[in-house]
Amino acid sequence: MKGRKGTLVFYSLFPVLIRSLFLCLPSSEVGFSSFTICVCLSPVRSVARKQEIIKITEQLIEAINNGDFDAYTRICDPGLTSFEPEALGNLVEGMDFHKFYFENLLSKNSKPVHTTLLNPHVHLIGEDAACIAYIRLTQFVDSTGLPRSSQSEETRVWHRRDGKWLNVHFHCSGAPAAPLQ
Numbered sequence: 001m002k003g004r005k006g007t008l009v010f011y012s013l014f015p016v017l018i019r020s021l022f023l024c025l026p027s028s029e030v031g032f033s034s035f036t037i038c039v040c041l042s043p044v045r046s047v048a049r050k051q052e053i054i055k056i057t058e059q060l061i062e063a064i065n066n067g068d069f070d071a072y073t074r075i076c077d078p079g080l081t082s083f084e085p086e087a088l089g090n091l092v093e094g095m096d097f098h099k100f101y102f103e104n105l106l107s108k109n110s111k112p113v114h115t116t117l118l119n120p121h122v123h124l125i126g127e128d129a130a131c132i133a134y135i136r137l138t139q140f141v142d143s144t145g146l147p148r149s150s151q152s153e154e155t156r157v158w159h160r161r162d163g164k165w166l167n168v169h170f171h172c173s174g175a176p177a178a179p180l181q
Contacts, residue, residue: 067106150175
């Protein structure tokens with residue numbers, strides 16, 4: 001739609017776009033006939049990127065649940081840092097600490113494990129970095145055969161390099177990520 005001195009640009013792709021309308025007034029004139037309504041497409045991209053971060057986080061958790069260290073290392077930076085219950089409050093750097101749990105616990109677990117990410121919240125930090133915080137609810141069968149649940153609070157920092165998201169840091173509070181069975 002073309003006005004006298006303004007243009008209305010509107011894309012009805014998603015309801016989130018309606019919240020992203022901006023009124024742009026030229027510096028020389030202020031008046032109804034001289035406005036432009038612009039739709040910023042970045043909210044659509046940010047929603048898609050946030051979904052991408054949630055999905056890669058779910059893939060990482062699935063690799064842990066399956067005891068798949070190869071898949072885990074493809075998703076994590078080799079210099080991954082973490083604070084987690086298993087490290088007893090110490091900052092862990094690199095993959096060796098995690099490899100121990102994959103080799104001695106996770107890969108030997110034949111009992112089903114199901115994890116749900118509750119209330120994931122993603123912060124986008126520029127084009128190539130993101131942070132996700134969520135509750136990790138893990139359901140498992142304990143050594144006596146009874147179903148159990150554990151909960152942890154996790155934050156993960158992601159960095160995109162060469163078009164690929166890598167987990168560069170995480171912090172886990174609460175129960176150990178891998179139920180000790």
